Amino acid sequence: xxxSENIRIPxxxxxxxxxxxxxxxxxxxxxxxxxxxxxxxVPFGTTILDACKENxxxxxxxxxHPDLCIAxxxxxxxxEVEGLxxxxxxxxxxxxxxxxxxxxTEKVRKARRHIIDLLLSEHYGECYSCxxxxxxxxxxxxxxxxxxxxxxxxxLEPKYKVDKSSAAVIRDMNKCILCKRCVRTCIDLxxxxxxxAIKRGHDTHVGTFLDKPLADVICINxxxxxNRCPTAALRANDxxxxxxxxxxxxxxxxxxxxxxSPRAAIGEEFGIEPGHSFTGELNTALRRIGFDxxxxxxxxxxxxxxxxxxxxxxxxxxxxxxxxxxxxxPQFTSCSPGWIKFIEHFYPEYLDYLxxxxxxxxMFGAVIKTFYAKESKIDPADIITVALMPCAAKKFECNRPExxxxxxxDVDYGLxxxxxxxxxxxxxxxxxxxxxxxxxxxxxxxxGAGLIFxxxxxxxxxxxxxxxxxxxxxxxxxxxxxxxxxxxxEGIKQAYIKLDNCVESYNFLEGVELKFxxxxxxxxxxxxxxxxxxxxxxxxxFVEIMACPGGCLGGGGQPIPTSEEIRRKxxxxxxxxxxxxxxxxxxxxxxxxxxxxxFLTDGPCGELSHxxxxxxxxxxxxxxx
Amino acid sequence: xxxxxxxNLSYEIERMVKEYGSDRQSLLQIxxxxxxxxxxISDFAQQEIARLMNIHPVEVYSxxxxxxxxxxxxxxxxxxxxxxxxxCDMAGKDAVETAVKRExxxxxxxxxxxxxxxxxxTNCLGMCDEGPAMLINEKVYTHLDPEMAVNILNxxx
Numbered sequence: 001x002x003x004s005e006n007i008r009i010p011x012x013x014x015x016x017x018x019x020x021x022x023x024x025x026x027x028x029x030x031x032x033x034x035x036x037x038x039x040x041x042v043p044f045g046t047t048i049l050d051a052c053k054e055n056x057x058x059x060x061x062x063x064x065h066p067d068l069c070i071a072x073x074x075x076x077x078x079x080e081v082e083g084l085x086x087x088x089x090x091x092x093x094x095x096x097x098x099x100x101x102x103x104x105t106e107k108v109r110k111a112r113r114h115i116i117d118l119l120l121s122e123h124y125g126e127c128y129s130c131x132x133x134x135x136x137x138x139x140x141x142x143x144x145x146x147x148x149x150x151x152x153x154x155x156l157e158p159k160y161k162v163d164k165s166s167a168a169v170i171r172d173m174n175k176c177i178l179c180k181r182c183v184r185t186c187i188d189l190x191x192x193x194x195x196x197a198i199k200r201g202h203d204t205h206v207g208t209f210l211d212k213p214l215a216d217v218i219c220i221n222x223x224x225x226x227n228r229c230p231t232a233a234l235r236a237n238d239x240x241x242x243x244x245x246x247x248x249x250x251x252x253x254x255x256x257x258x259x260x261s262p263r264a265a266i267g268e269e270f271g272i273e274p275g276h277s278f279t280g281e282l283n284t285a286l287r288r289i290g291f292d293x294x295x296x297x298x299x300x301x302x303x304x305x306x307x308x309x310x311x312x313x314x315x316x317x318x319x320x321x322x323x324x325x326x327x328x329x330p331q332f333t334s335c336s337p338g339w340i341k342f343i344e345h346f347y348p349e350y351l352d353y354l355x356x357x358x359x360x361x362x363m364f365g366a367v368i369k370t371f372y373a374k375e376s377k378i379d380p381a382d383i384i385t386v387a388l389m390p391c392a393a394k395k396f397e398c399n400r401p402e403x404x405x406x407x408x409x410d411v412d413y414g415l416x417x418x419x420x421x422x423x424x425x426x427x428x429x430x431x432x433x434x435x436x437x438x439x440x441x442x443x444x445x446x447x448g449a450g451l452i453f454x455x456x457x458x459x460x461x462x463x464x465x466x467x468x469x470x471x472x473x474x475x476x477x478x479x480x481x482x483x484x485x486x487x488x489x490e491g492i493k494q495a496y497i498k499l500d501n502c503v504e505s506y507n508f509l510e511g512v513e514l515k516f517x518x519x520x521x522x523x524x525x526x527x528x529x530x531x532x533x534x535x536x537x538x539x540x541x542f543v544e545i546m547a548c549p550g551g552c553l554g555g556g557g558q559p560i561p562t563s564e565e566i567r568r569k570x571x572x573x574x575x576x577x578x579x580x581x582x583x584x585x586x587x588x589x590x591x592x593x594x595x596x597x598x599f600l601t602d603g604p605c606g607e608l609s610h611x612x613x614x615x616x617x618x619x620x621x622x623x624x625x
Numbered sequence: 626x627x628x629x630x631x632x633n634l635s636y637e638i639e640r641m642v643k644e645y646g647s648d649r650q651s652l653l654q655i656x657x658x659x660x661x662x663x664x665x666i667s668d669f670a671q672q673e674i675a676r677l678m679n680i681h682p683v684e685v686y687s688x689x690x691x692x693x694x695x696x697x698x699x700x701x702x703x704x705x706x707x708x709x710x711x712x713c714d715m716a717g718k719d720a721v722e723t724a725v726k727r728e729x730x731x732x733x734x735x736x737x738x739x740x741x742x743x744x745x746x747t748n749c750l751g752m753c754d755e756g757p758a759m760l761i762n763e764k765v766y767t768h769l770d771p772e773m774a775v776n777i778l779n780x781x782x
Contacts (some may be wrong), residue, residue: 193681198690209683210668210697217683623672624682 034100048090048101049077057103060112060141063179064091065228066563067549069188074179076115076141079103087111113145121152123231124159124174130232131422135560137230138177160205165213167399168221168237168392168556173205176233182206182225189549191523192342194219206233209624218345218622220522222338222547223392223416223556236392236557239413240423246384246412247290254384255293255372256286257364260301260454261390261552262417264573268559268566269421270431275569277577280436286388287437289427297387298450299443300363301462302586303595304335305450307357307613308459309467309586310604312542313506321508328352330517330532330540333459335359337397338547338556340617342522347529348619356614360453361387361394362403365410366612371599375442380406386413388420390454390555393547405612416557443591448481448584455571456520456551457486457493460544464497465585467514471499471506481584487575489550489564491524492517494540516542521549635673637662642677652678652688656695665699693747701736701743703781706760709746712753717770721757724771728778742778 030041035048035057042051047070052059063074072092079090082100087108090101102108119138127133142148160173178197183206186195194217198207208217226234246252263279272278286294312331318324334340334355343350358366364387369380387394391414397403398411415423424431439445449462461483468476476483476497485495496515499506517540519528525545531537548554550567553574583589600609641658645651655674659666666674666689675682689695707713707722722733729737729744736743752758755767759774766777 187681187684193683196681196683196687198687200691207683209671209686622682625668 031095032098033095034098036101036103042095044096045094048079048081048088048093048095051095052079052090052101052103059090059103060144061091062137062141062177062230063181065181065184066565067189067228068181068184071180071184074115074119074177076112078108078111078115080105080108109145113147116142116145116147117151119177120147121150121154123177124155124157125232130175131235131238132232136232163214164237165215166219166221166237167215167396169214169219169223169226170235170237171206171214172233172235173207174233175231176206177231178204178206179230180206181228181230182234185225185228189523190220190222190224190521190547191526192218192220192222195225212624217624218620220338220341220345220547221393221396221556222522224548226392226556227554227558227560227562229560236416236419237395238419238422239395239415240419243384243386243413243415243423246386251382252384253292253378253382254290254386255295255368256291256386256388256415257295257297257300257361257368258282258286258388259297259361259390259552260451260574261555261558261570262388262420264454264553264570264577265390265558266417266421267432269418272432273569274566275573277573278431278434279577280438281431281434283439284434284437285424285427285429285431288429288434289423291386293440295364295368295443296439296446296450297360297364297389298446298453299589299591300360300367301450301453302447302589302592303363303367303613304357304360304453304459305462305466305586306592306596306604307363307609308333308355309463309470311355311357312463312467313471313509314605316512316541317508320512330515330537330543331355333542333544334615335453335459336545336547336552337391337393339522339525339545341393341396341620342525342547343529344618344620345622346526348621350529350532351617351619353532354617356610356616358403358613358615359394359397360450361389361414362397362410362615363613365398365403365412366405367595369406369408369410370612371595372442374599380408383408384412385410386415387411388415388417390417390552390558391548392416392556394557402615418557418559421559442594445581446583446591447586447589448578448581449586450589451578451581452574454552454574455487456489456546457483457518457544458551458574459546460516460518460542461486462586463542463544464514464516466587468497468499469585470587471502471509473503474501480579482575486516486518487571489520489568489571491521492519492527494518514542515540516544518544520546520551520554522547631669634663634667634670638670638673638677642674647678649678649680652680652685653692656685656689656692660695664702665696668697671697693745699736699740701740703741703762704743704745705778706745706747707733708748708750708752708756708758708760710749710753712749713756713758716756718757720771721759721769721774724775725778728775742781 031044032041040055049059059077062076063071070092072089075089077090078087080102081088127139158174163171183195187193194208195206197204246254263282264277267276267278268274283294315327318327332354365385368385373380394414398414403410449465452458465476494517496513499509499512502510519525553570554567641655645654671685672682675685733744733746750758752767757769759766
């Protein structure tokens with residue numbers, strides 16, 4: 001008689017007897033496990049989910065996201081492990097012994113169906129009136145597991161008020177399934193710390209500090225939570241109805257500027273694989289929708305380089321020649337509105353380090369309502385400027401009270417890639433079928449330097465191409481202008497470029513090693529700021545920071561889903577498109593030369609550009625009263 | 626809150642963080658200590674704790690909102706918690722409840738004007754065989770009847 005028969009122990013309390021690995025060196029090596037009768041070898045410590053993925057066995061997931069840490073809260077990925085009494089979440093179960101796994105037994109299927117059914121019972125609303133219809137992970141799971149009724153009932157009244165306080169992000173907790181992806185995004189990925197699970201049990205909801213409206217807390221509007229939400233609980237503040245009204249109004253002259261990143265990603269909304277640019281097609285589609293002019297934000301990206309580059313050289317001169325200790329170096333870029341709000345909240349004492357140049361979006365708004373209005377003889381009061389951006393924070397930025405240098409609201413509406421795709425579909429257009437066309441004059445097609453603003457490191461690369469050539473009279477010493485140290489998805493990239501044989505007017509920079517740092521994601525920005533606080537950045541001159549992982553192409557307004565692989569493909573599309581452009585340096589853009597000759601006649605950082613193209617920042621702090 | 630009070634509170638929290646440690650696992654101890662002394666954890670205290678422990682204020686709030694014994698709103702000097710679970714309910718909780726409410730002139734979830742007593746419900750205290758049961762601060766009273774409950778309430782200061 002064996003021991004287990006001898007003692008009467010309830011099944012639930014019997015010790016788990018797992019076969020020991022025959023070869024103890026398996027630790028650190030591989031383990032052979034059995035998934036659905038199939039023997040496979042996986043590295044020690046691999047999760048069951050990853051092991052299955054590698055062997056083409058599909059396991060549904062909901063709270064799991066490749067960018068985020070493991071949570072194991074939704075339990076949709078449960079599998080049966082032989083010898084274990086309960087079902088195990090495959091996303092959080094590391095393989096350490098030769099276990100036998102069953103991924104599709106009756107028990108597993110039933111459990112999954114019940115889980116989805118229970119989630120649906122608390123999920124307010126109907127799919128057909130939801131903006132995430134057909135792009136919802138809960139919906140597709142319900143379909144996958146044949147959940148076609150509400151066996152546990154369905155709530156008919158909303159439980160929470162929709163938080164519409166923020167200019168950028170709208171939260172509807174009635175649609176929330178508590179997967180906590182937004183919490184992990186906010187706390188772990190971005191380290192902003194706005195969202196967390198509040199209360200307990202049935203009352204649990206994702207909320208802010210003291211359950212305040214989003215506009216009153218330290219949200220930086222990056223919208224990364226939107227990109228990772230599996231349902232419709234989070235969305236960007238959609239101005240498309242106002243834009244349609246403006247288009248339908250014959251008195252209004254509606255112009256749109258399109259940023260570099262949406263082009264590389266909008267195809268995904270029309271079923272195209274990530275990594276294809278639709279610049280020309282998008283231009284045609286926008287004209288067919290009814291926009292009077294389609295401009296390229298890259299034009300003001302080039303303008304940003306001229307302004308920010310000049311500002312950098314001036315700061316360098318003050319430090320190197322005049323030994324002025326009040327000048328702050330390194331200079332931080334100011335293109336990313338998420339990063340701006342982040343520094344205003346978390347490091348308000350370091351605002352002097354930011355470049356005073358506005359972001360390309362706001363520069364364009366100011367230029368359109370002054371220069372363009374004058375050139376084309378249109379009353380700026382009749383112009384509506386729309387900005388197609390990959391970004392949720394741009395919606396907040398264009399509503400900042402100080403952004404009215406032209407005498408009007410510089411940019412009327414910020415539109416995300418997703419909302420633009422919706423407008424295009426609404427107009428009955430299938431984007432990939434469109435013929436190609438160019439951007440409108442007087443700004444025309446911009447330089448490649450402006451285009452690469454869309455990827456992390458792009459601003460730095462564009463700035464180096466111009467600054468280096470301005471100072472030394474030569475092209476940057478990189479093959480085909482590819483400044484490789486700026487590229488790639490490492491969190492923080494550091495490098496330097498030596499300025500030698502300078503032209504006469506920049507003699508004072510002879511021999512200076514121009515050191516720069518590129519960081520993306522506010523978690524990395526925080527690390528850079530901590531380095532600055534510790535005084536480790538004394539010899540660094542220029543820092544580029546983008547609030548979103550991967551830069552703008554991973555922005556909070558981009559198509560859902562997102563992952564590092566998708567972001568890499570978008571970056572590749574941007575860099576490929578850039579190499580085919582005739583002009584690849586901001587200062588060689590003929591339209592830039594034109595605007596400095598005819599409008600901003602006192603040159604970069606001159607009086608007029610200071611009025612129109614530069615801004616100031618607000619010390620917000622993080623204390624919430 | 627006055628500036629002086631704020632400074633005192635900051636100093637108090639700083640001392641506690643030093644005593645209990647600034648790791649995440651010390652958070653509950655600190656919150657309990659603040660709750661005990663100030664009868665609630667104010668917005669300011671939450672943000673100070675977050676600052677000194679290098680975590681986000683929303684995480685502190687999340688923990689406070691999870692536990693019934695921690696509160697963000699000021700409570701009375703004594704907290705009376707009456708068990709609302711089924712065993713106590715069948716043993717005559719309702720009569721005790723009515724008597725207590727009448728005696729103090731407040732309903733559950735409220736605090737008396739003199740800040741002496743806050744009335745609350747609680748889930749099972751584990752005194753199902755001795756119900757109805759009531760928890761006053763950290764002491765359990767069992768086998769209650771209305772008269773006895775009122776007498777106990779009148780004794781606390």
